[in-house]
Amino acid sequence: ACDDGEIVIKFAHVTNTDKHPKGIAASLLEKRVNEEMDGTACMEVYPNSTLYNDDQVLEAMLQGDVQLAAPSLSKFEKFTKQFRLFDLPFMFKNIEAVDAFQASDAGSAMKDSMQKRGLQGLAFWHNGMKQMSANKPLLSPSDANGLKFRVQSSDVLVAQMDAIGGSPQKMAFSEVYGALQQGVVDGQENTWSNIYGQKFFEVQDGITETNHGVLDYLVVASVDWLDSLDAEVRDQFMTIMDEVTATRNAESAKVNQEAKQAIIDAGGTVRTLDAAQRQEWVDTMLPVWDQFKEDVGQDNIDAAQSINAQM
Amino acid sequence: MEVGLLFGLVIGLMLIGVPIAVSLGMSSALFLLWFSDTSLASIAQTLMQAFVGHFTLLAIPFFILASSFMSTGGVAKRIIRFSIACVGHLRGGLAIAGVFACMIFAALSGSSPATVVAIGSIVIGAMTQAGYSKDFAAGVICNAGTLGILIPPSIVMVVYATATDVSVGRMFLAGVFPGLLAGGMLMLAIYIMARIRDMPAGEWKGFMEIWLAFKDAFWGLMLIVIIMVGIYGIPGVTGAIFTPTEAAAVASVYAFIAAVFIYRDMGPLSTEGDDRPNLPLYKKPIALVTAFFHADTRRTLFEAGKLTVTLMFVIANALILKHVLTDEQVPQTVARAMLDAGFGPVMFLVVVNVILLIGGQFMEPSGLLVIVAPLVFPIAIELGIDPIHLGIIMVVNMEIGMITPPVGLNLFVTSGVAGMPMMRVVKAAAPFLAVLFVFLILVTYVPIISTWLPTVVMGPEIVTN
Amino acid sequence: MHPGRSESFIDKLEETVIAAILGIMTLVTFANVVARYVFNSNLLWALELTVFLFAWLALLGACYAVKKGAHLGVDAIIDIVSPPVRRVLGLISITVCIAFAFLLLKGAWDYWANFANLPQTTGRWFPTGFEESFRPKGWYEVNDIPHPGFLAWMEDVFNDGDEYEKLPRLIPYMILPFTMALLLFRFVMAGVAIWQGKSDRIVASHEVEVELAEVREQRGEG
């Protein structure tokens, strides 16, 4: 609990505290803030959607009822459609490319892009690259034809599933495991750590290592709250934030590799694509870019692609 | 201390006659305004998100609606005929058939009081006519009616699943064996009492009557099949077709079709009086359109809607209280205190049983669950108790709370249905209450009764939190 | 003693709205199952539309339930006390309800106002005025429900002429201030009835009172 006179920083998120990349990062941030800023500030973390889910938390933040949140990037499409960039399939070659883009001018412009609407992006936190899974082997995009895929609320992801001939389905996250298991839907897309953490691999034929998209989070605070902090306090907080971000993002690739290995060890099937197969997926999904080019801005796409080229 | 004040305020307001929902909401609002810097807007947000953010709660209005169509449509009558045909000839047969009918109706309905009204309003009268004492009849139905929330579908299970993020489908499966066991124990108790007290036996009408009664009840019984097959599929034939929430909506649509177009007990094809046969659809094809706007349809929708509303307003305000407790990190504090006190699983479960039995005196079960589940759930996980098992224990506690004085939902309803004073119902229900207590102990300490079926069908429970 | 079961036009209207919302919720969810299972297609907006309707149903219904004295409560104590004591308890209870509805009305307005580019009220417990500067949130859309063409005019009014792809949140959330105002009004009316001695409580002890009343009627107890 916080002492009197300390600045209370409530951080609400939706994952566990010790296994999920975001949860681990949040716990580390909490520990460091409470140690190093003791007497000045105090952080309380509310995990597992106990206080707010990702949808509510941004409303609550604009209202001033919570100070810190880290929803997945698709949630910010409501604030500015630029964020659709991260949902576009095969936009980034790998997580290093994502990292480089986020650190570039284009990336930091995106953190500032929601100021007018009251949010300030503080740091991008990686989960990792997304993979595809279904209740039958997926090697060619045509294998996905006619399958029902659970997707998050995002027009881009809907268009992506339409592009491979799948049937995108909206479903409450709590119902996904049961729905996959019982065959209400056939497949889903997620990062290794989520597929392992939610045990989706148990109820799927296999996971195909497509690395077709990215699932990342943006740590945000409200502009008004940040403005209310003394410059000194804000700087100290941001220094901790940057260090935690660097530490955890450097680990994210490892966390996902471990999750992938754990899936294999637990008897899950992982399929890899050769260059020709992968190109087939790229070619099938690429038309989605055109559909959302105007939303995300050609300059952002160009920036991402030039980073890809250097990888 | 502050939390004690909060709960004291909730109970105090309830007792002087403030609606439960307002007692919960007002206490929470005052607490937030006094002790935190949270805004009133956040309470409004929580109220809205109670519905928008808890998709699984949608199963509640849908199951209520399905059950309303089934009750209005005279399905209860047909189920009772089938039950009597099966077991009515035993000593104490009509009472055993009453329990049997309650079990079947429980598989159509998610609520205990609804089960008592549907079955009790027919069976209690019939038993009295057949020579049973009214007290005995009322006691039987009052108890058997509680199975409404144990045998799936169950509103209380939906609420538990929502509050703790376990799978609704898993909870439903977990209720099957305990439900059959509790029903079986009640029937056995009645049979023994009937032998000792030499109660009447009905006449055996032969297998033909069982067949005819089954045929007559078939479309009602099909609803059970639709729900179970839809949620779980048939191995080797079909996968599941819908989620538990969607199953509830499909059940409503099916129940509507069965009541209006198959049984024709209600809607445009129904006729006044029992002697005039209901119209076949070909004589009045326009019914395909008018059925949706018919006064009976509208009335059933409205009654189900009204029932939903009173339950949901309690649940929504309980969620506001839950928000306050979370915001003040009360579950963690309680968990730490209990773990520090060195509670093991057994002691913990005893405490949970006591809390629920006492809480059940004041509160409608769903609202109580919303508040208690988040408090005890983290401790249970810490102690290695299976979340599904915990859920079933809580449901059985709710059942017992419904038939224990001073306040018990089923006691009220039975007293109304039987036209008997409350105290007489309490006395009448007592012998069977003992059966349910034995059952509670059994379910509490033999987890496999609850966990076996869901594990077989859906694999081992995963705890991700 | 409950408020009478009068069948006014407003009663009928409210009952029809409650029935219609529940009917639409059921059909939309059913249609989504059919779309998915039979046509291998989807209604991506079905889920979100249903949960919003659910909120509308529950909040509108809560107001109706006040009028009919149908909110669940504990009447064990008020049943055993003498009528004068019962009246006092009733008046205390209704005061609590009115205060609650008042706080919720302020909260609901504050929550909704910015979504409609309107100012919140200032003050923590009681509204002391309207805030002078705020960030409008008229641009904030829901997740899945498309913005219907006939509401295109809203883009100019609430979104600086920018296109709405999805319904703005101000529409589904509008129900909050509306129903909380209605709830306040209904509690005040219930208070008047208790004051005048026309009713002595605002709660029903259980959820199946209507069904029970019917059983009693059939038994000829009226």
Ligand code: NA
């Ligand atoms: Na049931």
Ligand code: NA
């Ligand atoms: Na009780």
